[in-house]
Amino acid sequence: MRNIWTIAQREVKAYFTGPVGYVVMSCWILFAGLIFYLILGSPSASADMEPLFRNCTILLIMVLPLLTMRLLAGERGGDQGVGTIELLLTSPITEWQLVLGKYLASMLYMCSLVLVSGIYAVAFRVLGKPDVGKIIGGYVGFLFFSGYVLALGLFFSSLTNSQIVAAVTTIVSSLALWLISFFKDNPSKSLQFLAWFSMLGHHEDFWRGVISLQEVVWYCSAIYFLLFASKLMVASSRWR
């Protein structure tokens, strides 16, 4: 536990002092603000937060991979040739602790993003009369959704030495996963099954203010699976 925290702490500090953290935070504030303004300013404004959440998830897909790209690919070096993974893998920490520490750091920074966007929720509360349940549901949904994208990003970061490749593959595959959710109303059973893997379909309940056990379990298993795969990739880097 202590080791996980030691690793997470370093990464969180790097987010708050390094350029990537600033870029992600500014993008988030700017674009989430813009989405908020456009939706609230439109004549058909319904003081319903669902469109805001829906658009923000796309934004998350674009910015979260920037947080995870460095986590494992950066340790391998590739881009800068630092190879600090050698230090980590010869320290008395397990591969699980390494992966969990990295993941925890990205989750903590993501939480700070979500907290910042909390001002929008407050504004909605003041300006309109939204359902508090929906706001809470939407925010919990954010956490699970982001947790999924971050785990995916960490996995891709464990596959490659290049941070750029890690970021691009994460964005592309998140978008692909997003798109296959449109198959869920397709008559074909196999396409419907494919859609089940998309995080989006498991997300909509949250926006309606429903936190269902089924969806929570889906997200947790998906995240566990991705972290486990990352752990395997880290372990296998000893063989490569």
Place this chain on the structure above:
Amino acid sequence: MIEVQDLVKAYGSRTAVDHISFEVKKGEILGFLGPNGAGKTTTMRVLTCFLPATSGKVKIAGYDIFEQSIEVRRRIGYLPENVPLYLDMSVESYLTYMARLNGVTWSELSERLDKVMDSCGLLHRRRDLIGHLSRGYRQRCGLAQALVHNPDVLILDEPTASLDPVQIRDVRETIKNLAGEHTIILSTHILPEVELVCDRVLMINRGRIVADDTPVGLRNRAASGALSLSLQARGAKDALLGALRAVQGVSGVTVVDGSDTDGYNLQVSASGDLREELARAVVQGGFGLRGLEVPRRTLEDIFVELTTDEAGLAVETPAEEVA
């Protein structure tokens, strides 16, 4: 403290380390020598649990590196060859991070940091970003990182590479002071360093051990074989050569240069150290003896001899008996 038995490490079809076995006792400093690509770094990476061995057994402080890897890693301080550092951290926060990862508690932390920064000459740069340090200071950071948790076993891959002469001396002092309580394996390409620092030398070539001895033993060992003595003497050339060739054990005499009156510089190939016999032959023949010596063989000669292949094969057999 360290026991290596029949260690093999292959990268695909290339065997980088080929059945090596050796032991290091507690408190000993072992120098690892070998030409580029000999397999030094690979061996160290296996010992530090970074790479899994293809076959063989390694025990460090009584723990098996495959089965009790975490226990082994707790006891090892490792300076990798490429000196991995986080360029975006300050010296102090980097060392703190490495100390915490290696299990140093908060209460010991500041004492350990001060001690290790002091011994690596980093105290006045403690707040600088590592990315802004020069190559030599980065090397010092890497060394400090290996020492920070006061490990029982230190594995240092070329610890003095790219340091300035003063710092090289300091680092050697530091390493020597650590011996006794710590067991140290270091690799280097600086041969005099081995004689200054190490208790024992392990020379490897193409993944195989070619010598395992003390630096002195290594130097003396070759002196017993065939020798080429240099001799300066004055007198008639043919008579001189004849007298020398008549000495038992001399297989050949060649003239390097010189004249009857100033004397000749001669190279005498002999089966051993025949200085007395040669001197007697020269004096009894009525020639003027001006000089006679066995050239002092440096570690460098021995290194070249053991690691270039024709010569290496000849010496390999006795070397393996030692190992």
